[in-house]
Amino acid sequence: MRYLRVAVHQKPAVRHPMHQFVVEQEGYTVSRLIQYNTALDDEPAFLFHVDGDPDPYEPILEDVESVSTYEISRCPDDTFYLYVRETIPEHSQDFVGAFTQPGLVGLMPVEYRADGTVRLTAVGPAEMLQTAVDEMPEGMDAEVLEVGEYDARRLDAGSDLTDRQFEAVLAAVDCGYYETPSEGSVEDVGDRLDCAPGTAAELLRRAERSVMKNVASTGPF
Secondary structure, three states: OEEEEEEEEEOHHHOOHHHHHHHHOOOOOEEEEEEEEOOOOOOOEEEEEEEOOHHHHHHHHHOOOOEEEEEEEEOOOOEEEEEEEEOOOHHHHHHHHHHOOOOOEEEEEEEEEOOOEEEEEEEEOHHHHHHHHHOOOOOEEEEEEEEEEOOHHHHHHOOOOOHHHHHHHHHHHHOOOOOOOOOOOHHHHHHHHOOOHHHHHHHHHHHHHHHHHHHHHHOOO
16 A cells, blocks of 8 residues: 655646635745535535634635635634635646545645645555546646655654754754754754744744654554
8 A cells, every 4th residue: 555745736826815825925834624524515614724823814715705604713822723615616626636536545634835835645556646646637736755655653743744843853853952962952953944042942842742742642553
């Protein structure tokens, strides 16, 4: 059983308006699709977790014609959960269909990132994964990030990290921050990331929290 992780590059014309908002607006890093329900095909329901302030986000969301209903639940760390029901445009249906065809399993979350890419992971036979890449609709290109034998624990361990958190972890490992005794400091990590030590410490703290939550939920076997 194989897995495929891809970054789908979309032209702005076919990008969802709220993904385009995340791309254009400072302070937003990623919107993660956590779950969805397609029982009502005309207006499926979706649950997102968005890294960013809901106040600038909500007025733009209200103007998206395809959205019929939404609710926002604020989090204490400048993020929020978004429940939304929406009519899916045709080009997005083709995109979703490429990775939800019979025989493939799409894994959550699907990430709508500030760099304009949609990152997702699918599991299934190798030939079907290749077909999904080949069937990208017009205006979208799939960049293969990783492919291999499926191992849920290895994939899940870092799936919730933002790009910046992952950079911080790499810098920390490289400078010896996690060695015993430690050979590096948060100041060293900050120097490598060109940011303040406090910012480096916060990036590491959030990355460690995400990884430990995944490890605890997965269990030892």
